[in-house]
Amino acid sequence: MGRAPWLPLLLLAVALSRCGSLLGQPRRSQQRPQQQQAAPQQRGLFPAVLNLASNALITANATCGERGPQMYCKLVEHVSRQPARNPQCRICDQRSRNPNLRHPISNAIDGKNTWWQSPSIQNGIEYHYVTITLDLRQVFQIAYVIVKAANSPRPGNWILERSLDGNNYEPWQYHAITDTECLTRYNITPRTGPPSYAKDDEVICTSYYSKIHPLENGEIHTSLINGRPSADDPSPTLLEFTSARYIRLRFQRIRTLNADLMMLAHRDLNEIDPIVTRRYYYSVKDISAGGMCICYGHAKACPFNPATNRSFCACEHNTCGESCNRCCPGFNQRPWQAGTFLVKHECEGTVIAFLLIVHHPNIKLIIASSYTTCI
Numbered sequence: 001m002g003r004a005p006w007l008p009l010l011l012l013a014v015a016l017s018r019c020g021s022l023l024g025q026p027r028r029s030q031q032r033p034q035q036q037q038a039a040p041q042q043r044g045l046f047p048a049v050l051n052l053a054s055n056a057l058i059t060a061n062a063t064c065g066e067r068g069p070q071m072y073c074k075l076v077e078h079v080s081r082q083p084a085r086n087p088q089c090r091i092c093d094q095r096s097r098n099p100n101l102r103h104p105i106s107n108a109i110d111g112k113n114t115w116w117q118s119p120s121i122q123n124g125i126e127y128h129y130v131t132i133t134l135d136l137r138q139v140f141q142i143a144y145v146i147v148k149a150a151n152s153p154r155p156g157n158w159i160l161e162r163s164l165d166g167n168n169y170e171p172w173q174y175h176a177i178t179d180t181e182c183l184t185r186y187n188i189t190p191r192t193g194p195p196s197y198a199k200d201d202e203v204i205c206t207s208y209y210s211k212i213h214p215l216e217n218g219e220i221h222t223s224l225i226n227g228r229p230s231a232d233d234p235s236p237t238l239l240e241f242t243s244a245r246y247i248r249l250r251f252q253r254i255r256t257l258n259a260d261l262m263m264l265a266h267r268d269l270n271e272i273d274p275i276v277t278r279r280y281y282y283s284v285k286d287i288s289a290g291g292m293c294i295c296y297g298h299a300k301a302c303p304f305n306p307a308t309n310r311s312f313c314a315c316e317h318n319t320c321g322e323s324c325n326r327c328c329p330g331f332n333q334r335p336w337q338a339g340t341f342l343v344k345h346e347c348e349g350t351v352i353a354f355l356l357i358v359h360h361p362n363i364k365l366i367i368a369s370s371y372t373t374c375i
C-alpha cells in the first residue's frame with residue numbers, strides 16, 4: 001500500500017507539458033497566444049524620437065562675411081520690387097560685434113529665428129559648393145531630417161548624406177533643380193511628385209523640394225523611415241540604412257531665377273551686375289534631425305549625460321551593454337535577440353534548478369533542469 005504508483009508519472013507529465021523546451025518544442029509556440037492577448041506588454045521598447053541636431057557639433061566650410069563685411073541682397077525684394085535698381089541690400093560680417101550681422105552655422109541648430117548664410121556667388125562661382133556637417137557624437141537611428149531655409153530659396157542641387165565614421169559617406173537622398181538634372185547630374189532616374197520609397201534602403205532623387213518658390217522660409221522634409229516598406233516593424237536593412245553619427249548636406253547648386261540663370265550661365269561673373277550675383281547664396285534657419293538611441297528594442301529611455309555629452313540606453317529586458325546588445329550575466333538561457341515592434345525578445349535566466357525523481361516499479365527516471373519557465 002502507500003501512494004498510488006501513477007502519481008509520480010502524472011506529475012512528470014504535467015512538468016513536461018509545461019516545459020516544452022524539454023520536449024524539443026519551440027518555446028515561442030507556447031508563448032504566442034499570450035503575446036497576441038497582451039501585445040503592448042510583449043513589444044520591444046523604444047526611446048522617444050528627439051531632435052538630435054540641437055546637441056550636435058555643426059560645421060560649414062563657408063560662411064557669409066567670414067573674411068570681413070560682405071554685401072548681399074534678397075531675392076524676394078528683387079522679385080517684388082521690380083525694377084530693383086536700388087534694392088535694400090545688407091551686410092554680413094562674422095567679425096562684427098553686432099550679432100545681427102553674424103550668421104554662423106550654429107544659428108542652424110539654436111532653435112531660434114536666427115540663420116546661417118553662405119557667401120554669395122559674387123565672391124566666386126565656387127560658392128555653389130558649400131557643405132554643412134553635423135556630428136551627433138554617437139550613432140543614432142535617424143527617422144527624418146528637416147531643413148528650413150531663411151532669406152533665400154531652398155538649395156537647388158544637393159545631396160543629403162550620412163556616415164558612421166566621418167570618413168565614408170553614403171547618400172540618403174539626392175535633390176535636383178529639375179527631374180532632368182537627376183539623370184544628368186546624379187545618374188538617377190527621378191522620383192516624380194512627392195517623395196516615395198519602394199525599398200527600405202532606396203536612395204531617390206527628387207526635384208520636389210528644389211522649387212524656386214517660396215523665395216524665403218521654404219522647408220525640406222526628408223523621411224528615412226515613414227513611407228518605407230518595413231516602417232511598421234523596421235527590418236535589419238532599414239535599421240542599417242537609418243544608422244548615422246554624421247549627417248552631411250552637400251550643396252552643389254544655388255537655385256536661381258530662370259531669367260538670371262541664362263545670364264549666369266553664359267557670362268563671366270565679373271561682367272555681371274553684382275546686384276544679381278549678390279542675391280544668390282544659401283541660407284538655413286533650422287536643421288532638425290529626428291532620431292533615437294539604438295537600444296535594439298530593449299530600452300524606452302535614453303537620457304543624455306551632460307558630463308559625457310552622450311546619451312545612454314536605460315536597458316530593460318535583462319539586457320546589458322551600451323546598446324542593450326547582449327544579455328546580462330546570468331540571463332543567457334536563450335541567445336540575445338533584438339526586440340521588435342511586435343516581440344520584445346526578453347533575455348531570461350533566473351536559474352532555479354529542479355530535480356524530479358520518479359518511483360515506479362518498472363521505471364526509474366531522474367530529470368534535472370535549470371529552466372526558469374519550467375517551475
Ligand SMILES: [Ca+2]
Binds near residue numbers: 107111
Ligand atoms: Ca536658427
